[in-house]
Amino acid sequence: xxxxxxxxxxxxxxxxxxxxxxxxxxxxxxxxxxxxxxxxxxxxxxxxxxxxxxxxxxxxxxxxxxxxxxxxxxxxxxxxxxxxxxxxxxxxxxxxxxxxxxxxxxxxxxxxxxxxxxxxxxxxxxxxxxxxxxxxxxxxxxxxxxxxxxxxxxxxxxxxxxxxxxxxxxxxxxxxxxxxxxxxxxxxxxxxxxxxxxxxxxxxxxxxxxxxxxxxxxxxxxxxxxxxxxxxxxxxxxxxxxxxxxxxxxxxxxxxxxxxxxxxxxxxxxxxxxxxxxxxxxxxxxxxxxxxxxxxxxxxxxxxxxxxxxxxxxxxxxxxxxxxxxxxxxxxxxxxxxxxxxxxxxxxxxxxxxxxxxxxxxxxxxxxxxxxxxxxxxxxxxxxxxxxxxxxxxxxxxxxxxxxxxxxxxxxxxxxxxxxxxxxxxxxxxxxxxxxxx
Numbered sequence: 001x002x003x004x005x006x007x008x009x010x011x012x013x014x015x016x017x018x019x020x021x022x023x024x025x026x027x028x029x030x031x032x033x034x035x036x037x038x039x040x041x042x043x044x045x046x047x048x049x050x051x052x053x054x055x056x057x058x059x060x061x062x063x064x065x066x067x068x069x070x071x072x073x074x075x076x077x078x079x080x081x082x083x084x085x086x087x088x089x090x091x092x093x094x095x096x097x098x099x100x101x102x103x104x105x106x107x108x109x110x111x112x113x114x115x116x117x118x119x120x121x122x123x124x125x126x127x128x129x130x131x132x133x134x135x136x137x138x139x140x141x142x143x144x145x146x147x148x149x150x151x152x153x154x155x156x157x158x159x160x161x162x163x164x165x166x167x168x169x170x171x172x173x174x175x176x177x178x179x180x181x182x183x184x185x186x187x188x189x190x191x192x193x194x195x196x197x198x199x200x201x202x203x204x205x206x207x208x209x210x211x212x213x214x215x216x217x218x219x220x221x222x223x224x225x226x227x228x229x230x231x232x233x234x235x236x237x238x239x240x241x242x243x244x245x246x247x248x249x250x251x252x253x254x255x256x257x258x259x260x261x262x263x264x265x266x267x268x269x270x271x272x273x274x275x276x277x278x279x280x281x282x283x284x285x286x287x288x289x290x291x292x293x294x295x296x297x298x299x300x301x302x303x304x305x306x307x308x309x310x311x312x313x314x315x316x317x318x319x320x321x322x323x324x325x326x327x328x329x330x331x332x333x334x335x336x337x338x339x340x341x342x343x344x345x346x347x348x349x350x351x352x353x354x355x356x357x358x359x360x361x362x363x364x365x366x367x368x369x370x371x372x373x374x375x376x377x378x379x380x381x382x383x384x385x386x387x388x389x390x391x392x393x394x395x396x397x398x399x400x401x402x403x404x405x406x407x408x409x410x411x412x413x414x415x416x417x418x419x420x421x422x423x424x425x426x427x428x429x430x431x432x433x434x435x436x437x438x
Contacts, residue, residue: 030353032046032419037308043327045306045400047076047081047301047397049084049304049418049420049421050419050420052084052085052304055304059294059300062268062271063271063274066279067250067293068292068294069293069294069296070093070249070293072095073095074297076297076305076399076400076402077099077102078427080416080427081301082103082106086107086108091114093115094113094116095116096117097123100131110132111134114133114136114137114161114249115137116212117139118140129147129151133158135159135161135207137162138161141186144197147160147203149203151204157204157205160198160204160207161209162194162195163184164185164186164237165182165188165213166213170229173253192237192241207246208246208290209237209245210251211230212249212251212252213226216253217254217265219265220266220269220270220273224270224273227250227277228277231250234248234281235284238287239286244286244290245286245287246289248287248292249293250294252294252299256298256303257395258345258395265299298399302398304397305396306394306396307414308327308390309325309367309376309391310389311390311391312325312326321362323363323364323385325366325368325391327368328368328369328374328376329404329405329408330408332376333403334403336373344375346380347376347393348393349391350391351385352390355383359383361384362381365377369408369411370409401414413429413430
């Protein structure tokens, strides 16, 4: 965990070099997971801050500091995690006024936050602008006009970044937010008409451009091609409208290997092709003072999380073995295959404390819900399971509880825990209630 890929530590691997133990090398991953489950219960999400710090350091080293880092709160809005990230990444990107308040409650200065989202309501704009938001990411002319009117009523001039929707996204991304009909941003073919209108609004100040067009790519060549596409759009739009942007946001799209057979992204290969491109952009006079920013969520936190569940009972049904667990799709919808997956594939997972000599067998894992779609895995190879066994679902640090139907069938909420240099820190049960700023 010293900056190398951390897709899946073997159960007996010492946690050397991470922030999770008081004595490096004294505790294995399985010992940590078992201790946390014993102390805080299950179902549980455990987030290893040492793994996140290693990923942050790897990103900064790979790009040589050319990119500032902006964390997309939607990936994981855990309050303890947001507070921990405050002094480790540069910016916070929120997608609702609730996330804005979460960031402020975690100690983030509002001026370090940007606000994206295709359907911001007037009260959200009012609260964000009045609350000292850094940049509003404008996604339409209508939104720009509303924001200007609201800023004027508050006696403010709001900094904005114009989000552009490209007309294509390279092959190799798991999700596309451009290159087709899209609710996100202003279509690149319409931006020359829209930009002058936005610039003329009296209470907005254009300080940059923003593009996030694709997600979850494990192909270095696709990411490099996308960054080149983004850089050229930024270059052409800025030249045509004589912009000297303070900030340009590159949506990252960096993916993580969720499933067996997935190969981790080669970040070094991405950086080797991207760094010269960034240097060429910054060499142009209009971008000499521009801060290039990488916006990312799952790539920072996804692989650092584990979803822990206990086996409640084992049953046989028509020739198959089913392990019934105390947590399921109500806690972790993506792991059930119901979160944008066309073909459901099992997440990586393992039996905590398994006998390394045990012969794996096929087993289905189901949760506690009265619905046939509550399945965590089908036909996964695990050592023979028994009641009370602890299973760890990997790649669970992003899009876990808050992307899941937590209220479905009214089971108890999962607990969230940070593994930090101070030990295990329980952050309470997942809460969807968002407080106003303190």
